[in-house]
Amino acid sequence: MTAILNADLHCHSVVSDGTLTPEALAQRAAANGVELWALTDHDEIGGQHRAAAAARANGMRYLTGTEISVTFANETVHIVGLGFDPDDAAMAQGLYDTRGGRGKRAQEMAEGLARVGIHGAYEGALRFVGNPELISRTHFARFLVESGACKDTYEVFRKYLTEGKPGYVPHRWASLKDAVQWITAAQGVAVIAHPGRYKFTANEEYALFVEFQSHGGKAIEVVTGSHTPAEYVEYADKALEFGFAASRGSDFHSPEESRCDLGKLPPLPGALTPVWDLLDHRIQ
Numbered sequence: 409m410t411a412i413l414n415a416d417l418h419c420h421s422v423v424s425d426g427t428l429t430p431e432a433l434a435q436r437a438a439a440n441g442v443e444l445w446a447l448t449d450h451d452e453i454g455g456q457h458r459a460a461a462a463a464r465a466n467g468m469r470y471l472t473g474t475e476i477s478v479t480f481a482n483e484t485v486h487i488v489g490l491g492f493d494p495d496d497a498a499m500a501q502g503l504y505d506t507r508g509g510r511g512k513r514a515q516e517m518a519e520g521l522a523r524v525g526i527h528g529a530y531e532g533a534l535r536f537v538g539n540p541e542l543i544s545r546t547h548f549a550r551f552l553v554e555s556g557a558c559k560d561t562y563e564v565f566r567k568y569l570t571e572g573k574p575g576y577v578p579h580r581w582a583s584l585k586d587a588v589q590w591i592t593a594a595q596g597v598a599v600i601a602h603p604g605r606y607k608f609t610a611n612e613e614y615a616l617f618v619e620f621q622s623h624g625g626k627a628i629e630v631v632t633g634s635h636t637p638a639e640y641v642e643y644a645d646k647a648l649e650f651g652f653a654a655s656r657g658s659d660f661h662s663p664e665e666s667r668c669d670l671g672k673l674p675p676l677p678g679a680l681t682p683v684w685d686l687l688d689h690r691i692q
């Protein structure tokens with residue numbers, strides 16, 4: 409396949425913190441011209457069979473997907489997995505364990521918000537949750553917008569949900585090594601999601617890339633809704649430097665909230681190996 413294929417290999421459904429069902433996402437992706445699609449819910453693969461069937465019904469090809477929360481150098485890093493066996497037991501267990509701390513973390517977030525006068529946030533966030541095992545900061549953000557505390561979810565993150573703010577609770581996620589190994593042992597390819605979004609120094613980013621590669625990681629996202637056009641160029645260069653394949657994905661969550669729609673990104677820069685070239689045999 410070619411780099412100009414309209415692939416969108418990063419988005420979220422109600423199975424994590426998106427607002428659309430896998431079926432509605434598939435329809436929207438196909439209507440926007442997506443030819444190869446992956447649903448990548450946070451720490452969850454519960455939507456994979458539905459998404460694959462919906463892709464088929466809408467004339468798209470499909471790669472299985474997930475986005476695993478990882479702690480690396482005291483920062484949260486997201487690792488996308490693509491093309492793995494959705495029935496792999498070790499991966500399912502690893503993701504189940506990764507989801508495990510979310511309930512307690514959410515209660516602590518609500519306590520932090522209560523200390524600054526925002527009450528009932530846990531119950532409020534729960535009303536937006538589609539999957540009881542997957543309560544996320546995004547659900548709190550929706551509650552705070554609904555209650556009028558902020559005008560949009562971006563403002564909520566800035567004022568309440570990022571490091572140092574009242575609703576932020578540090579959390580230890582999966583290790584980089586475990587996440588990459590779950591994906592690769594299940595015949596998938598591991599991809600560093602939106603590398604431009606982390607607050608790493610050049611040395612820390614280098615360490616992330618090297619360690620990721622040493623565990624069997626093969627690709628990074630280059631064209632993503634979380635990157636600026638300058639970052640497309642920057643991470644295209646880094647993909648070539650490290651010998652990583654490149655991925656493309658909108659990170660779409662919701663028609664109301666997301667700045668980048670499914671399938672609407674520019675193509676991958678030409679010199680790169682598209683990640684789907686590594687996954688030909690895994691495409692459904």
Ligand code: AMP
Nearest residue numbers: 425450477543544545546561562565566
């Ligand atoms: P969690 O996994 O609970 O920590 O939630 C992370 C999710 O929150 C991400 O996947 C995004 O959907 C959303 N998010 C994180 N940071 C921001 C931000 N600064 N602005 C808007 N959404 C964000």
Ligand code: MN
Nearest residue numbers: 420425450546
């Ligand atoms: Mn999200």
Ligand code: MN
Nearest residue numbers: 475486601602
């Ligand atoms: Mn992410």
Ligand code: MN
Nearest residue numbers: 418420475659
């Ligand atoms: Mn994402």
